[in-house]
Every structure is written in C-alpha cells, then in structure tokens.
Amino acid sequence: MTESHPALTTSAFAGATSAGNPHFILEHTFGYTEFRGDQEAIISTLVAGDDALVLMPTGGGKSLCYQIPALARPGCGIVISPLIALMQDQVEALRAAGVSAAFLNSSLGFDEAQQIESRLLRGELELLYLAPERLLQPRTLDLLERAELSLFAIDEAHCVSQWGHDFRADYLQLSCLHQRFPEVPRVALTATADQRTRREIARRLDLESARHFVSSFDRPNIQYRIAPKNNPKRQLLQFLNTEQQGNAGVIYCLSRGKVESTAEWLQQQGFNALPYHAGLAAQVRAEHQRRFLREEGVIMVATIAFGMGIDKPDVRFVAHLDLPKSIEAYYQETGRAGRDGEPATALLLYGLEDVVKLSQMAAMSEGSEEHKRQERQRLDAMLGLCEITSCRRRALLRYFEEELAADCGNCDTCLEAPATWDATDAARKLMSAIYRSGQRFGAAHVIDVLRGADTEKVRQFGHDKLSTYGIGTDMSANEWRAITRQLVVRGYLRVNAEAFNALQLTEQCRPVLRGEEALQLRTLPKTPSTRATKRDTRAGDASAEVSVQEQPLWDALRALRKSLAEERGVPPYVVFHDATLREMLSARPRNTTEMLAISGIGDSKLAKFGEPFLALLREFEGELSDHA
Structure with missing residues (x-):
C-alpha cells in the first residue's frame, strides 16, 4: 500500500554532518539502530524540504518521522498537537533523550511563555509543541515568522476531517501554513483514516501534491475479541481477574454516567480505577491522567474524550463496554493498547441497546442528510465487524483497503471458530411478530409477545390475541435479542429512531418470509467466554x-x-x-x-x-x- 520510492540507505544522507545525520540521531539520541517500515523514506523526504502525508498505525513510530528531521534540519520544528497532555508527555520524553524541546499552551504562566518564546527566537529550541488554536493567533504566527523553522508537523491530522471521529474546527485553518511559510516543509500524520478522510486531509491541508505514505494498518500484537453483552459486569470482571491482574488498561463507555458507575464498581472490586470524561473538573481530569501515566496498573474508565495521542506504551488492554460509532473510532481506540509491541487485548462487549442508542444519536445530529447517511453506513460497518464469523483482523484491514494474505490466528474467530445454526424458522417468527404488531414497537415488547409474557403493555394493545403470541417460548429473551441484533446488522430489520426505536421490516426480509432463503446465524454462547486465549507469537522476544x-x-x-x-x-x-x-x-x-x-x-x-x-x-x- 506504500507509495513507491527510490531505495534509501545511509548513503541517502551522505554529506550530512554526524550531528545532522538521521541515522546518527536515531542511534545516539533515541537509542535505536534501525529504522522501521517507511520511517527512513519519510524522514528523507522531509530532510530534503518536501511535504508528506503519513498514515501509520499507533505504535508504528510516527513521532520519529518528524522529530528526527526537525533535529537534522536547521531551525526549530513546530509540532501542532490537539491535546495539552500529549504535548507534555512528548516534551518530557524528548528532554530525557537530551533534546531541547518545549510547549506553549494554556498551562503556562505569562513569564514562562515569554521565556520559551525568547528561546525560540535565539535558536535554542529544537522542537516546539503548539495547540492549533494557539498557533493560529496572529501574535504566534508573527513570532514564527521571526524564527528559523525546520518543519511543521500536524499530528492527529484526522481532526481536520468532518468525516473523521475527532473533528476539530481549528484544524481547518492550518492550510494557512502553506501560504505564510512556503519554504518550510510540512508533514501531516494520523494513525487512522479511510479513503474519504485521507482525501479530505490532503485537500484541506493543501497536501494533495505531497508524498503520501500509507503503512500497514496491521497491529499483530493486539488480540481482537468481540462478544455480545450477557451480564457485561460479570464478563468484564472475569476478563480482568483471569488475564489482566495488575495491568494498565482503558475501558471505554458511551455516557458519562456509565463511566462514573463503572469506575466506582471496579474500585469496590479492588481495582485501581479512575473515571475520565469532559464533565469532570479540569484539575480532576488532569490529576487522573497524571496518575494513569505515572502509576502502574491504573485502569482508566473513560468516554472517548480520553486517549487521543496518549503516549503510554504499556497499556495491556482496551475494553469497550459500548459499541463504537465506527470502525475508524474502534481502530483508533483499540490502538492505544500495546504500543510497545508486546501482547495486548482489545475486548468489545455490545448489545442491541447500543445499536438503538447510536441510531438515535445519528438521527438527531445536526449534520446534513448526506452526513447522517454516511454515519449510518459507518455504524453498519462496525456492526458487521461484530457479527462476522470469519477472521476479524482481515475484515478490519479490508475496511482500510488492505488485504491480509491469511487469517491472523490472533482474534477470537480464528482461535475458536464461532458456531452457527439454521435460524430460518426463528427469523420468520420474529418477522411475523413485528409485522402483526404493526411495526410500531421496540425489541423488548416484540420479544415479550413471542415469549407469551403477561404484561400490561401486551394486554393494552391486545397482542396476547395475536397468532404470534407465545410461539417463541422455546428460546430465552437473550437468544431472541441475539437473533434480533443479527437481523438488524444484516439488513433484514431496521430500528426506526424517529418512531420510538420501533423494529421494522425491510425489503430484504421478503425471500425469508416466502421460504426462498435460509438463514445461518451465529450461535449465542451459553456462558460468555472472556478466558485467556493463545497469544500471537509474532510480537517477538520482548513479550516472553x-x-x-x-x-x-x-x-x-x-x-x-x-x-x-x-x-x-x-x-x-x-x-x-x-x-x-x-x-x-x-x-x-x-x-x-x-x-x-x-x-x-x-x-x-x-x-x-x-x-x-x-x-x-x-x-x-x-x-x-x-x-x-
């Protein structure tokens, strides 16, 4: 998938002084002897003064792609980063490696900021980190015009795209860098972007003529596991107790309330768990993030407000207790595990209620109809990844237009092939119950009708008189929910968010109802499994x-x-x-x-x-x- 480039070796940098030679910097500043993947080609491009757009997975070494050329070229490298915590994290690591680095953001007092600006003008800084809103202030742009600059690095570049999952309006104005600093090379970097997002990044940042580097999205050290919710607290507790004792991890929830209650419950179970969401006071969020970064074995329970750019290498697991909105979001969030290349686990628990909630959010968004349609397609792709019975990694990579030659052997469907069953008759019963009750009710009520439940709502609407009343008593409510969820994912049913989340039939269900099409669905496990499974051995000796x-x-x-x-x-x-x-x-x-x-x-x-x-x-x- 990588754009072709001439072969690059140490001779590509011939004539540079040892201090300005990227290989010398790699070894003596950062302590590594070899470049990985496209790193050398990207660095060569920037050292030569050309622009680049870089897609490289989390943990693939993106930071070195702009840090080394910034050190190799004369002047100071300016890094545009969306989060204060990320700036502080990277500056600390650079200073430990002997690099003269600093950041300018709202956490600094006036005098301290003035000192950093003076150091920039005196040529004493090698790397300076800025938030986009700070960079775009006229005073900052004037300051940069008076300094010698080696490059601009736009990190987390997917924030520029309105199709991306972390859109930041300030990023839209960064195209001004090309106009104001035409001689300074620019590099935009992100860990995830589909074709649409990639095109928008290039267009909005004026990088369409830049060299594009697309590395493999594969993270072979991460084991992907996805399971239906069936007592999610018990499933999570089993996972943590049997596999993750004493490990650092991130648990993502969709709502702030669930973040708070999950963190409190985990604390009661004896885990060092902290909540993180945008509703907490800034100083509380900062303290919890500090503890997560500096203490060992901390579990952060968070909304997606947490994690972008967090450079903590030893996160051993990421667990989702709710369904992510898209495969891009899922890939980005799971990518925060195992940045050090050692084995890590991505566990996702999801249910029909997640589909309903996310469908409601998409329907109620203020975006255009085209945007809503695209969001629905992204959600459908995410649901499809959950319900497939083949290798999850191959499906995940195919979404980013990358083909894996063989099944990965390190996801739940590879390690234990899911059982399927002939669900044709059950699907017909469910579809009939939906149709005969008027396609006006949600899953819980339809399942009550199928199971012959004696509820006030069933009696109120006379659904105990329907021919479908009680025809599904041979299955549990959980099993009916699993059937409903899979039929929604496969497009036989839809959830109408504008009609109180009513289940409705689609044209696709007609052949099933007529007996012209059989349906094989994934079997719901009798006891949910989150047990430890065989690990991928490709992570190397460091994982021993x-x-x-x-x-x-x-x-x-x-x-x-x-x-x-x-x-x-x-x-x-x-x-x-x-x-x-x-x-x-x-x-x-x-x-x-x-x-x-x-x-x-x-x-x-x-x-x-x-x-x-x-x-x-x-x-x-x-x-x-x-x-x-």
Missing part, C-alpha cells in the same frame, strides 16, 4: 514471560525505574520502556558500551540513568556469585 529465577531482578529493575522517574516527576516509561528493561534483563550489560547497545538507550539516557542500572546489575551478579 519473566522466569521465576529472573523475577527478583525484574522487580528490582522496575523499582529502580520508578524511583528515578519519581525523582524527575515523569512517567516510568520516560526513563525506559518495558522492552528496554527486558533486553537489559536478558543481556545483563556490564559497562557503558554494552549498555548503549540496548535498544532504547541513547547517549543522553545513558548519561542520566546508565550508572544506577549498571550498579544494580553488578549487585545482582555479585549475589549470584556469592551463592555459587
């Missing part, structure tokens, strides 16, 4: 379990990392990622040369943190010798 013998040293390495992080007021992963600690555990470096060979350790981090970790490793080696 720590042995019993290594556990004391592993705990000591993590404790030292936490102590050093607390001293500096930064998250633990700003010191070293888990993958770096695992490599340290395996390689047992004995000196600075061997320590520098560990992935993720550059010159600055070696100088700041190398000696304490070498001392700890020597201490453990000494203890082993004493016991030999």
Whole structure:
C-alpha cells in the first residue's frame, strides 16, 4: 500500500554532518539502530524540504518521522498537537533523550511563555509543541515568522476531517501554513483514516501534491475479541481477574454516567480505577491522567474524550463496554493498547441497546442528510465487524483497503471458530411478530409477545390475541435479542429512531418470509467466554514471560525505574520502556558500551540513568556469585 520510492540507505544522507545525520540521531539520541517500515523514506523526504502525508498505525513510530528531521534540519520544528497532555508527555520524553524541546499552551504562566518564546527566537529550541488554536493567533504566527523553522508537523491530522471521529474546527485553518511559510516543509500524520478522510486531509491541508505514505494498518500484537453483552459486569470482571491482574488498561463507555458507575464498581472490586470524561473538573481530569501515566496498573474508565495521542506504551488492554460509532473510532481506540509491541487485548462487549442508542444519536445530529447517511453506513460497518464469523483482523484491514494474505490466528474467530445454526424458522417468527404488531414497537415488547409474557403493555394493545403470541417460548429473551441484533446488522430489520426505536421490516426480509432463503446465524454462547486465549507469537522476544529465577531482578529493575522517574516527576516509561528493561534483563550489560547497545538507550539516557542500572546489575551478579 506504500507509495513507491527510490531505495534509501545511509548513503541517502551522505554529506550530512554526524550531528545532522538521521541515522546518527536515531542511534545516539533515541537509542535505536534501525529504522522501521517507511520511517527512513519519510524522514528523507522531509530532510530534503518536501511535504508528506503519513498514515501509520499507533505504535508504528510516527513521532520519529518528524522529530528526527526537525533535529537534522536547521531551525526549530513546530509540532501542532490537539491535546495539552500529549504535548507534555512528548516534551518530557524528548528532554530525557537530551533534546531541547518545549510547549506553549494554556498551562503556562505569562513569564514562562515569554521565556520559551525568547528561546525560540535565539535558536535554542529544537522542537516546539503548539495547540492549533494557539498557533493560529496572529501574535504566534508573527513570532514564527521571526524564527528559523525546520518543519511543521500536524499530528492527529484526522481532526481536520468532518468525516473523521475527532473533528476539530481549528484544524481547518492550518492550510494557512502553506501560504505564510512556503519554504518550510510540512508533514501531516494520523494513525487512522479511510479513503474519504485521507482525501479530505490532503485537500484541506493543501497536501494533495505531497508524498503520501500509507503503512500497514496491521497491529499483530493486539488480540481482537468481540462478544455480545450477557451480564457485561460479570464478563468484564472475569476478563480482568483471569488475564489482566495488575495491568494498565482503558475501558471505554458511551455516557458519562456509565463511566462514573463503572469506575466506582471496579474500585469496590479492588481495582485501581479512575473515571475520565469532559464533565469532570479540569484539575480532576488532569490529576487522573497524571496518575494513569505515572502509576502502574491504573485502569482508566473513560468516554472517548480520553486517549487521543496518549503516549503510554504499556497499556495491556482496551475494553469497550459500548459499541463504537465506527470502525475508524474502534481502530483508533483499540490502538492505544500495546504500543510497545508486546501482547495486548482489545475486548468489545455490545448489545442491541447500543445499536438503538447510536441510531438515535445519528438521527438527531445536526449534520446534513448526506452526513447522517454516511454515519449510518459507518455504524453498519462496525456492526458487521461484530457479527462476522470469519477472521476479524482481515475484515478490519479490508475496511482500510488492505488485504491480509491469511487469517491472523490472533482474534477470537480464528482461535475458536464461532458456531452457527439454521435460524430460518426463528427469523420468520420474529418477522411475523413485528409485522402483526404493526411495526410500531421496540425489541423488548416484540420479544415479550413471542415469549407469551403477561404484561400490561401486551394486554393494552391486545397482542396476547395475536397468532404470534407465545410461539417463541422455546428460546430465552437473550437468544431472541441475539437473533434480533443479527437481523438488524444484516439488513433484514431496521430500528426506526424517529418512531420510538420501533423494529421494522425491510425489503430484504421478503425471500425469508416466502421460504426462498435460509438463514445461518451465529450461535449465542451459553456462558460468555472472556478466558485467556493463545497469544500471537509474532510480537517477538520482548513479550516472553519473566522466569521465576529472573523475577527478583525484574522487580528490582522496575523499582529502580520508578524511583528515578519519581525523582524527575515523569512517567516510568520516560526513563525506559518495558522492552528496554527486558533486553537489559536478558543481556545483563556490564559497562557503558554494552549498555548503549540496548535498544532504547541513547547517549543522553545513558548519561542520566546508565550508572544506577549498571550498579544494580553488578549487585545482582555479585549475589549470584556469592551463592555459587
């Protein structure tokens, strides 16, 4: 899927000084020896002064694609970022790597902001992060015109698209950068965008003639699991207790009230869970986000207001307790798990009530009829992903126009093929009950009619006299809900949000009612399974379990990392990622040369943190010798 480019090697940067050579910067600043995927081609494009549009999955190394060229070119790189937390997070990590970085946003006082502006004009900054609304102020644009700039990086570029799931109106005005700074290269980056969103990003940011880089959307380390809601609290608790004890994760809910109640319930179950939504006071949100980033094993229960751009590498799971509005939203939100490349799980629990709620929201939106139609299509695609019986990853990637050569082997449908059954007669009964009750009632009432329930509403409308009354007593309400949900997803029924969510027949159901078409539906599991399943082995050695013998040293390495992080007021992963600690555990470096060979350790981090970790490793080696 990647645009073709000439072969790029170290010689592509020949003639650059070592300090301005991207390979030198990669190794000595960031501690890595090789570029991944399209990184080198993107960096080469920007170093040469050309523009780029980059689609790369979360965890694919997007940040290096603009950070390295900003360091390799003269001047300061300007990064446009939508969230204050993301700016602070990235600036902390850059400073730990020895980069002169800063941000300008509303969290700074006047004097502090003035100092940063002065440093920019004196040429002392290598990277400066700005929110779009700050950048677009005339005073800021005038300031930038007086500074030497290396590039503009527009992060989370899908925010520019009204078809995207995180639309930000301020992003629409960023095309002015091309007019005011025609000589400064620009790069727009996002982790997810379908064809429509991609075209709109290019058009609105004036990047249609830029080089486009589309990396694989595959995140093989994430295990995708989707299940119908059947006592969702019990399902979630089983998942957390059996697989995620002590792990950091994010749980997404559709409403603020559900966020609050879920976080409180998890706290009662003994989990370190915090709520996050736009209705909380700003200082509460900031404190909860700080704890999530800096403490270990915190579970954030949140609306989609949380998470965009959060650079926490060790999120081991993302769970959705409500259906996302689109596959783009689902991909973006699940992508916040496993950024370090180690195994992670994306669990989604959904039900018919989610379909009803999201259909209502789409129908009541203030967008045009075309926009509403597109939103409905996106919801239908998301529902289709839930109900398929084939490999979920292949379907997910196909949505982004990428074909996987074979089934992934790391999603629930690959690991345990779903059972199906001949639901033709049951579907006819349901359709008949909907038709005979006038197509004016929701699923709960229709199911009551089928199951012969003696309710006031059934009696009020005389539905206990219908020929379909009581013909479905052989199935539970849960089973009827599953049939209803699948028929809605497949287009045999529709939910009319403008008629009190009434179930109605579509033209597609006629062949079934006439006996001309048979229906195979997914069997509803008798006991919902969220048990641990076989893991993908492609994540590499870093995902291997720590042995019993290594556990004391592993705990000591993590404790030292936490102590050093607390001293500096930064998250633990700003010191070293888990993958770096695992490599340290395996390689047992004995000196600075061997320590520098560990992935993720550059010159600055070696100088700041190398000696304490070498001392700890020597201490453990000494203890082993004493016991030999």
